[in-house]
Amino acid sequence: MNSAGVEIAFWVLAIMTIGSAVAVVMVRNIIHSFVALISTFAGVAGLYVTLSADFIAITQILIYIGAISILFLFAIVLTPQAERQNQEGFLKFPALGLCAAVSAVLIYVALDTNWNIAGGDGFSETATQIGVLLLDKYVLPFEVASALLLVAVVGSIVLVSPEPPVEDD
Amino acid sequence: MLHALTAFLASGDWYDLRDLGNTVGAVLDDLRSAGFPDWSVYVISSLIGAVGILLWGILSCLAFIWIERRVVALMQNRKGPNRVGPAGLLQPVADAIKLLLKEAITTTGADHILFWAAPIIIFVPTLAVFAVLPFGPKMTLSDLNVGVLFLIAIAGINTPSVFLAGWSSNNKYAMLGAMRTIAMLISYEIIQVLALLGPVIFVSSMRLGDIVGWQDHYNVWLIVLQPVGILGYIIAGAVETNRSPMDIAEAESEIVAGYHTEYGGIKFGFFYQAEYLAGFAIAGAIVSLYLGGWTLWGAENYIPPWIIFLGKLYSVFFIYIWTRGTLPRLRIDQLMAFAWKFLLPIMLVNVLVVGGEVLVWREWEPADEVALSIIAAINLIFGVALVMAWARFLGHGKGNQKGGRAILTQEVGRIYFDPETVAR
Numbered sequence: 001m002n003s004a005g006v007e008i009a010f011w012v013l014a015i016m017t018i019g020s021a022v023a024v025v026m027v028r029n030i031i032h033s034f035v036a037l038i039s040t041f042a043g044v045a046g047l048y049v050t051l052s053a054d055f056i057a058i059t060q061i062l063i064y065i066g067a068i069s070i071l072f073l074f075a076i077v078l079t080p081q082a083e084r085q086n087q088e089g090f091l092k093f094p095a096l097g098l099c100a101a102v103s104a105v106l107i108y109v110a111l112d113t114n115w116n117i118a119g120g121d122g123f124s125e126t127a128t129q130i131g132v133l134l135l136d137k138y139v140l141p142f143e144v145a146s147a148l149l150l151v152a153v154v155g156s157i158v159l160v161s162p163e164p165p166v167e168d169d
Numbered sequence: 170m171l172h173a174l175t176a177f178l179a180s181g182d183w184y185d186l187r188d189l190g191n192t193v194g195a196v197l198d199d200l201r202s203a204g205f206p207d208w209s210v211y212v213i214s215s216l217i218g219a220v221g222i223l224l225w226g227i228l229s230c231l232a233f234i235w236i237e238r239r240v241v242a243l244m245q246n247r248k249g250p251n252r253v254g255p256a257g258l259l260q261p262v263a264d265a266i267k268l269l270l271k272e273a274i275t276t277t278g279a280d281h282i283l284f285w286a287a288p289i290i291i292f293v294p295t296l297a298v299f300a301v302l303p304f305g306p307k308m309t310l311s312d313l314n315v316g317v318l319f320l321i322a323i324a325g326i327n328t329p330s331v332f333l334a335g336w337s338s339n340n341k342y343a344m345l346g347a348m349r350t351i352a353m354l355i356s357y358e359i360i361q362v363l364a365l366l367g368p369v370i371f372v373s374s375m376r377l378g379d380i381v382g383w384q385d386h387y388n389v390w391l392i393v394l395q396p397v398g399i400l401g402y403i404i405a406g407a408v409e410t411n412r413s414p415m416d417i418a419e420a421e422s423e424i425v426a427g428y429h430t431e432y433g434g435i436k437f438g439f440f441y442q443a444e445y446l447a448g449f450a451i452a453g454a455i456v457s458l459y460l461g462g463w464t465l466w467g468a469e470n471y472i473p474p475w476i477i478f479l480g481k482l483y484s485v486f487f488i489y490i491w492t493r494g495t496l497p498r499l500r501i502d503q504l505m506a507f508a509w510k511f512l513l514p515i516m517l518v519n520v521l522v523v524g525g526e527v528l529v530w531r532e533w534e535p536a537d538e539v540a541l542s543i544i545a546a547i548n549l550i551f552g553v554a555l556v557m558a559w560a561r562f563l564g565h566g567k568g569n570q571k572g573g574r575a576i577l578t579q580e581v582g583r584i585y586f587d588p589e590t591v592a593r
């Protein structure tokens with residue numbers, strides 16, 4: 001972070017990310033909190049851009065905004081009790097306490113650690129390097145992950161495969 | 170500033186229409202040499218690019234609204250718009266003024282914030298796609314090294330915003346249209362990704378400038394090497410821009426106008442414009458990826474490259490108009506089955522074949538012309554054979570042609586507005 005532009009971008013994105021993350025749990029309307037969640041994802045993607053990790057940033061948009069958020073959406077829309085929206089729960093104050101504790105630990109670690117400053121002007125062409133690493137050094141985890149996804153797909157198809165015709169309608 | 174301006178006007182570059190990129194470059198160089206700080210040059214260049222693309226987009230939209238209506242009318246043996254101005258040329262202008270002046274109505278039950286936000290959220294990413302398209306040799310606003318991924322990612326942003334538009338209207342038709350759009354977009358996004366893998370494997374770069382440069386260097390368009398790929402991409406593009414025969418999201422005869430049923434005035438104008446711009450963006454991506462971009466076998470040295478690019482772009486867009494005037498609309502289960510049972514296996518096999526070909530090409534290192542013509546022949550024969558075989562296997566009279574029970578559409582709409590929680 002050597003220029004003012006990156007500094008400004010970082011603070012704007014950080015406020016946007018954290019602000020909408022808070023909104024996700026605070027907002028009553030469940031679709032509004034869905035929108036806030038998308039805004040959080042977008043903010044994280046922007047933070048990756050300021051770190052010149054363009055491949056990860058684009059992937060964040062593609063996977064999280066384009067796919068994961070749609071999964072959330074389907075979960076919301078297909079949940080029978082979704083019209084109750086976000087309601088008051090008796091776990092409100094324990095959750096607040098837990099969040100405060102976790103963030104206190106994170107802030108303490110971030111301030112206490114002796115961070116290494118990377119030299120140079122960041123990476124260029126991260127996509128190529130990631131591709132080479134995935135198919136060379138980390139090929140086993142890569143293949144295992146793809147097998148896991150295949151199992152998940154087959155499992156979900158088996159779970160929802162239609163039973164003999166329904167008579168009720 | 171004055172010095173820079175006079176030096177720039179005297180240089181004789183500014184009217185050089187052959188290369189707008191050079192003109193902009195000359196302005197920027199002059200500014201830099203006149204002692205402006207780097208960031209101002211950066212801001213000015215991005216402003217020039219953004220304003221230029223926006224102006225071009227709006228003008229092209231106005232022109233193509235007229236062209237599309239006239240052409241479709243011609244195909245359907247009608248006259249089309251012919252009253253406002255000579256041959257109806259001023260009709261789009263009149264329509265635009267009407268849209269701007271109409272009262273911006275928000276229905277009572279609608280979610281006010283999201284109802285306003287959705288048209289804007291849908292418009293911005295559509296415009297952002299043009300940033301990575303190479304209009305000419307030096308005319309890319311931002312030649313990202315992940316340009317192809319950027320195209321896909323930006324297309325993916327549309328999905329939640331369409332849902333927001335449909336949901337915030339608080340209308341069953343709008344909600345159904347939105348859910349149809351989401352189902353379509355998710356399915357065809359996969360086809361799009363697999364179709365774009367072909368060019369990326371050949372070029373081994375995701376930068377759109379590199380892909381155009383590769384086609385220029387080997388003097389071959391990727392459509393020759395990737396006939397199956399461009400087929401899939403054109404179909405996926407039609408789905409993404411909601412153009413017939415894939416326009417079930419706004420099927421007028423079933424659900425009034427889909428996700429923008431409740432929208433009127435300029436808010437509807439945003440959706441309309443965004444749809445057109447998305448069409449141009451898809452056409453531009455097809456031109457850059459498969460049709461050689463701004464190159465035309467040496468003619469780019471005589472004709473301004475951006476004119477070649479725009480000419481190709483409009484020709485590809487014309488194909489979409491043509492299909493809209495010709496083909497009937499598909500049913501939603503047909504559309505889904507087409508994506509998952511027909512296009513997806515073909516695209517997967519296509520990626521496998523392309524990977525094998527490039528591997529063999531790199532291992533044996535034959536002369537480039539020989540290798541490319543063999544690959545082109547293999548891919549063409551293979552593509553035709555695959556499509557024929559699959560169509561025979563899954564075509565008419567085969568498989569389940571009866572629409573199944575649409576599980577999703579029955580369940581959708583469960584989420585109602587609770588008036589107390591909706592912000593007024």
